[in-house]
Amino acid sequence: MTTFAELGLNQLLLTALEEAGHTAPTPIQAQAIPPALSGRDVLGIAQTGTGKTAAFALPILHRLAELGGRPPRGGCRVLVLSPTRELASQIAESFKRYGKHMGYSVATVFGGVGAVPQQRALARGVDVLVATPGRLLDHMGTRHARLDHTEVLVLDEADQMLDQGFFPAINKIVAQVPKQRTTMFFSATMPPAIAKLADAMLTDPVKVEVTPVATTAERVNQKVIILDGADKRRILTGILRGEGVGRVLVFARTKHGADKIVKNLEGDGLQANAIHGNKGQSQRERALAEFKSGRAPILVATDIAARGIDVPEVTHVIQHELPEVPETYVHRIGRTARAGASGQAIALVAPDEVGLLRAIERTTRQKIDAEDQRQNPTIPLNDRATPTRPQRGRGGQPQQQHRAPKREQQGHKGGRHEQGERHEPRAQAPRPPQEQRSYVKPFGDGTRRRPTQGQGQGQGQRGFMARGR
Structure with a gap:
């Protein structure tokens, strides 16, 4: 047919x-x-x-x-x-x-x-x-x-x-x-x-x-830039000012990270908008309209918000951070090279993301050309294994990973998270060994007195746990 x-x-x-x-x-x-x-x-x-x-x-x-x-x-x-x-x-x-x-x-x-x-x-x-x-x-x-x-x-x-x-x-x-x-x-x-x-x-x-998810589009020219995390802003701006760059979709891991990228780009004199779950519908529609018209040809998006963005003539897809799920990489770069056109996919990879890069290469079964732009490229990269798929809890929702992201990658506390967003776990002070703990026992006169070492420890512990720490 x-x-x-x-x-x-x-x-x-x-x-x-x-x-x-x-x-x-x-x-x-x-x-x-x-x-x-x-x-x-x-x-x-x-x-x-x-x-x-x-x-x-x-x-x-x-x-x-x-x-x-x-x-x-x-x-x-x-x-x-x-x-x-x-x-x-x-x-x-x-x-x-x-x-x-x-x-x-x-x-x-x-x-x-x-x-x-x-x-x-x-x-x-x-x-x-x-x-x-x-x-x-x-x-x-x-x-x-x-x-x-x-x-x-x-x-x-x-x-x-x-x-x-x-x-x-x-x-x-x-x-x-x-x-x-x-x-x-x-x-x-x-x-x-x-x-x-x-x-x-x-x-x-x-x-x-058709087209298994582990297969990247043939017309997409893929490239990885290994860099120091602090250089991402400078190198991203340089790419966006390069020759032949038209509409560009930049992927961020979190909502907060997307907003920060846009703020930095605007500070460098580039027109950009962010689209993510914290944006109102009118804001999202305006950002897409300006992206399609070329008025703001740079759109910074999280993975979830990018679903449904079908804009022709996207020349570049830039991954500001690599995703933790390898298949998401394939989804991202599929936003360019549509309708028979060709496209460029560039990933900015900090040393602590190299493990994610290796997981992507294993999934897609291809080696991606890498350019090392670190200030000290002689330091060996850490290729240790990193989580490649979030563990799912009740209701099919991804559980939080124990791997803490950088501060600029965190989402807003207390809000709903989009795919890939994580909170940094709160630091816990080390608890003393069982035999060294002492518990405050309430008395009828309203005061709280600490029992002497070895006296009433068992009873105090049971009362403390019964109240639910």
Whole structure:
């Protein structure tokens, strides 16, 4: 199959695709569209940038036209779940672009914006609803959203849903969707927790798999710069002022780190914006608009916030810090070299990140060209093993790593964290040996007296522990 016409799509879809300049399907589209057109469940393993949005949007729009019907009031015919608001907006725009001659309604539901307009759209009923799990669950709790007439369910970026702890919310949502439905499930990786969820959601699915996550794009020219941590600002600024640099996506490990990078770049006379979970929706939309227009051609993002950023002509992806999960490196550099173009991927690696670099090279099975720009390159690098995947706790959420990040990489205390963010553990003073401890025992007169050595130790200890230190 070499054209969309050979896939048997609705003529109105073919017209929209032709107007958008799309003539040949990508591998994931060529494999996923035919079974989806016949109503089969689909399990797709594909990373960002492979064209998977069209792989589910096109057959869904085709089947809506084929089956006919109207959306139920307060509900939707198609539900697409997305991990981030940026990706939700991107998916919704794709549905509108492909279905612009078909007249189907498309709405988004996510946090960071007012709930009332979303409630009004739901009240009228929508053909396609693209939502993040948290806000959709809120609307379901207030009875502004119903899913009992949903015909098609799509779960996109399932591995990112897992990393953000969305699985409990997803299970509650799926429980309200009719069992007689078509389900499409997409994930870049397939760890056991994802496979278990897919098995529970899908019925006799057709499995399609393209571009394994451990494979980096061939058109991306990768480079590593080994440097002293204090030189990252100087070298980053020098790269950004280089010849041939257009739109640049800079990845930071934390929200706080992203803001600091932007502040430094602005201090060096460069126009940049940050996008992360602490930014309001209007701020995020403005940052993306200025990035696309070239007014602020440098966008500093955390991994989670970067989901859904599909901007053409990104010439460079720069990793200010390496990720702790090797597959994330592949996701990051996939933001350049899209639509047949080439791109540059540069990683700024401090000596204490070399272990992460080696883990990435083992995962991708390739050696990345490295340039050592340290002031004293004769000092041997430490290649010791470092954690490559966060351990998951209850609910599928990553547990905190014991490896403490640098201070500038920490997130805001007390807030929700994005993927890869860690807090530095509080230092604990060494406790004295058991036989040397003394405990303050309360007395009836309100005073607190310390017992003499060896007197009342056992009783004091039991009372102290009973109160719960």
